[in-house]
Amino acid sequence: MPAGRDACCGTRVSDDLTEDALLGGRVRLLQPRHGFRAAIDPVLLAAFVPARAGESVLEFGAGTGAAFLCLAARLPGIAVTAVERDPELAALAERNAGLNGVDARILAGDCRALPALPPMHHALSNPPYWSAGTASPDAGRRQAAHEDAPLSAWIAALARPVRHKGTVSLVLPAARLAEAVAGLREAGCGSVRLLPLWPRAGVPAKRILLRARKGGRGADEVLPGLVLHEADGAATPASHAVLRDGHAL
Template identity: 40%
Template sequence: MEESASTLRPDILETTLLGGRVSLWQPAKGYRIGMDGALLAAGAAGIVNEGRSKAPTVLELGCGVGGVILSLAARCPQVSATGIERDAATFALTERNLARSGGPHRAIHGDIGTGYRSFDLPRFDLVLSNPPYFDDPDTLRAPHELKRPAWIADDGLQAWLDFAQAAVVDGGDILFVHRADRLGDILGGLPKCGSFIIRPIQPFVDKEAKRVLVRAKRLGKAPLRLLPPLILHDDGERKHTPEVEAILRGEAELGW
């Protein structure tokens, strides 16, 4: 008999993504996959579907309960994904979610701050991450304790950037979603990368970008490209713009 969320913990809920194509268990409180993770998966699908590798290997840093990996796998069944997650309770859910999917995906319990070499991993075609957005807990109102690991990067953003560029093959891609005001730190923190492509993410058409998707290529030499922004909301009755609704339903990806 298949496990139900109630057999895990009373605070675990079942969530569906991409119009029901993905089902996963998440905590009722604490970190849950949201818009940033959905856009990360859609952007990763856009990279994978460029078709440079028939069976690309993917590594997600800080994979949470596996929502990004499973969303990417639903869009691109040819991928083989590995996720790294530090929080023990979250990691336990990740393992179960990935096992339910029946795909070739796996999760590793570990801390990004210990560095790529400590994991004895191969290098990957694509490394992606939605890392914690703050380096210092004093820079924001303290989050709920269950959300703290997802919000506070104890080792700093640079540790995540160092891990990513060490873990990707030459010519492979890195994809991060992060705060727009950290764009300079991301570009400067990837000295072995180039061919940067930046997509701003704006809440409304007349509001400044709060997030950015940043794509980089290890040893890339192409000039930096700044793409048109993705607008999340319009002023009508819909919650999201038609483009974003299509992404959330799994009917569209983010191209590059």
């Protein structure tokens, strides 16, 4: 889960950890004080997953659990399986699941080398997407954000356990759109939905949300998108409804 601007300032818990609040305090999140920290990407990703209460959800690259925790806050009762290769972050994700009363199975390991998983209704990921040439000097950020395998391989592994007509959702830089759509189609996913995320009105989208359906054959669609900030930097009412109130996209 790539790091970026913190979703909130956080309260110091120890020399190594802070406790932060997402969705206006509905989600409590323990995370490292330095290095990898959740930004708004996982919150937006969770809002884009069309799950229903009682369905199964798989997340790859879960980090400390921000995305699946936000999804569970909106949809109590979902069955979560989350994979994170950094064992320390996986342990924090497990702690965070308990802290928020979420029943989640946390697996520590490489998502491309997992044993067979049961069929899932939905899968989501905020995958590592920066090239090695832009690698961060911080090891935690580097592992979270910088890819060591093609994006298509990540998508293929994510889509493999998804049942027919289930969905795969991603948050990515806009520059990776063509590559991601090609990877989704190679993985047998179609009926692609694109939702642009504009920093402000009138400027190009830096991030996008993508969703495809396993075995989908319908037409692709560009959704209205979301403007995140007003000209003065304040959150727009629409982004506030998602990031603070937990509305779905």
